[in-house]
Amino acid sequence: MEKYLIEHNPSFESLQKFISNYQNTHMLILFVSCKVFYTGRAKSTLSWGDHLIIRKKDGTLLIHGSNKREPINWQPPGSSLKSKCQKNLILISRRKHPKEEVKIVVSKIYFAVAVDCREGKFQILGTENQMVQQVIAKPYLLEEGFTPLKREFQTPYGNIDLLGKDKKGTFVIVEFKRGKAQLSAVSQLKRYVEYLQKKHPVRGILVAPGITKSAEELIKKWGLEFKKWLSKAS
Amino acid sequence: MEKYLIEHNPSFESLQKFISNYQNTHMLILFVSCKVFYTGRAKSTLSWGDHLIIRKKDGTLLIHGSNKREPINWQPPGSSLKSKCQKNLILISRRKHPKEEVKIVVSKIYFAVAVDCREGKFQILGTENQMVQQVIAKPYLLEEGFTPLKREFQTPYGNIDLLGKDKKGTFVIVEFKRGKAQLSAVSQLKRYVEYLQKKHPVRGILVAPGITKSAEELIKKWGLEFKKWLSKAS
DNA sequence: GCATATATATCGTGC
DNA sequence: GCACGATGTATATGC
Numbered sequence: 373m374e375k376y377l378i379e380h381n382p383s384f385e386s387l388q389k390f391i392s393n394y395q396n397t398h399m400l401i402l403f404v405s406c407k408v409f410y411t412g413r414a415k416s417t418l419s420w421g422d423h424l425i426i427r428k429k430d431g432t433l434l435i436h437g438s439n440k441r442e443p444i445n446w447q448p449p450g451s452s453l454k455s456k457c458q459k460n461l462i463l464i465s466r467r468k469h470p471k472e473e474v475k476i477v478v479s480k481i482y483f484a485v486a487v488d489c490r491e492g493k494f495q496i497l498g499t500e501n502q503m504v505q506q507v508i509a510k511p512y513l514l515e516e517g518f519t520p521l522k523r524e525f526q527t528p529y530g531n532i533d534l535l536g537k538d539k540k541g542t543f544v545i546v547e548f549k550r551g552k553a554q555l556s557a558v559s560q561l562k563r564y565v566e567y568l569q570k571k572h573p574v575r576g577i578l579v580a581p582g583i584t585k586s587a588e589e590l591i592k593k594w595g596l597e598f599k600k601w602l603s604k605a606s
Numbered sequence: 607m608e609k610y611l612i613e614h615n616p617s618f619e620s621l622q623k624f625i626s627n628y629q630n631t632h633m634l635i636l637f638v639s640c641k642v643f644y645t646g647r648a649k650s651t652l653s654w655g656d657h658l659i660i661r662k663k664d665g666t667l668l669i670h671g672s673n674k675r676e677p678i679n680w681q682p683p684g685s686s687l688k689s690k691c692q693k694n695l696i697l698i699s700r701r702k703h704p705k706e707e708v709k710i711v712v713s714k715i716y717f718a719v720a721v722d723c724r725e726g727k728f729q730i731l732g733t734e735n736q737m738v739q740q741v742i743a744k745p746y747l748l749e750e751g752f753t754p755l756k757r758e759f760q761t762p763y764g765n766i767d768l769l770g771k772d773k774k775g776t777f778v779i780v781e782f783k784r785g786k787a788q789l790s791a792v793s794q795l796k797r798y799v800e801y802l803q804k805k806h807p808v809r810g811i812l813v814a815p816g817i818t819k820s821a822e823e824l825i826k827k828w829g830l831e832f833k834k835w836l837s838k839a840s
Numbered sequence: 841g842c843a844t845a846t847a848t849a850t851c852g853t854g855c
Numbered sequence: 856g857c858a859c860g861a862t863g864t865a866t867a868t869g870c
Contacts, residue, residue, distance in 0.1 A: 644848070788844070790844085819843090
């Protein structure tokens with residue numbers, strides 16, 4: 373089996389055949405002149421231009437332009453793909469929930485490639501989850517006498533990253549942020565604290581490598597605490 | 607000028623030349639066998655496999671696998687690209703703020719394409735911004751007697767989507783959500799209300815096409831209001 | 841499927 | 856450059 377197959381300047385009909393032959397087994401990469409119409413949660417148009425179209429076998433559709441990390445238009449995994457040949461070649465990708473459609477009107481196909489892509493295994497370190505794991509393993513990193521009780525403690529107003537008790541036995545709600553904490557993080561913590569303090573006395577601690585000025589003011593005003601997290605803690 | 611140039615199974619040296627020739631003017635598309643190391647805000651490894659590498663002339667780097675809409679690894683616009691030829695071909699993309707690096711170790715190049723991509727113009731409708739515009743143009747869509755005063759009214763605790771007065775002259779803070787409103791939207795509105803009510807009596811209204819059950823309970827408990835938005839309003 | 845929260849989120853805007 | 860909030864966010868997880 374070839375690793376990839378390429379067609380240069382194919383006709384609409386041969387691209388249709390190419391797509392139906394390979395769309396379930398290969399990643400398709402098309403460089404075309406096209407315009408695009410999207411309707412669904414919003415509605416958009418992309419006028420005539422050259423665009424890179426990628427279709428993955430899981431149904432993902434990406435339409436990339438000449439810059440930016442984000443595709444101009446897309447469809448997530450699980451989307452269908454159909455083609456129609458009219459004056460132009462029409463490619464339609466549909467998603468059911470929410471109901472969304474991307475219609476690509478292709479006037480010229482520069483090239484099309486089908487590749488047999490076997491991706492490697494991916495591992496990542498340094499997420500928020502690992503900050504929590506570290507505090508569970510070494511509770512003194514948060515503060516002396518802290519005892520973790522429950523990870524992802526559920527309340528009607530959201531899930532607490534880590535619930536514990538301090539050395540005096542007071543409940544402590546801990547919210548972790550891997551980046552600089554902003555206003556929204558303080559709001560989030562406040563929401564949990566407001567719920568739990570109806571039942572018990574409770575402290576709220578926001579753990580992050582930094583905090584914005586506004587967020588710091590707000591956290592003080594609301595009687596919550598900020599604990600700076602040194603990422604070298606391990 | 608050709609619309610695209612392709613090299614099949616190029617040597618490391620010829621790919622290096624290809625990249626330096628075209629990286630500032632073309633989008634590069636490489637299908638290779640490689641492994642990838644990322645360090646920066648987090649740290650990750652991607653083991654040996656076949657991956658699609660896209661490099662845009664704005665510096666964007668995308669490393670796609672066989673599924674999902676998101677790239678496995680990436681670098682945003684503004685990133686640099688350098689190559690080194692050792693036992694394998696090493697591609698390194700760097701970003702300065704934050705300091706981040708993606709290192710690609712390439713063992714085999716299936717093909718490389720440089721494309722001259724002139725993207726079309728993009729327009730979108732149905733964003734939150736347009737909901738606000740509609741209420742400003744037709745304030746009665748929010749409620750009878752509402753008068754808009756200020757778009758993006760700034761407070762130390764965030765910016766209010768729309769500030770206005772009701773028919774009795776009471777200040778009204780309006781927060782818009784284009785999708786179903788969740789707990790975080792209620793928190794956000796509460797933050798603005800808490801700030802402004804220190805100075806004036808104030809109402810807070812959350813406008814969205816729907817609201818989750820928890821968010822609805824919370825909004826009532828906090829004395830705020832929910833106004834269902836009918837998207838057909840225009 | 842719904843709701844919640846994270847993300848190497850990215851991106852645009854205002855200061 | 857920082858901070859804040861929107862995004863057709865996508866993605867994972869728990870229910």
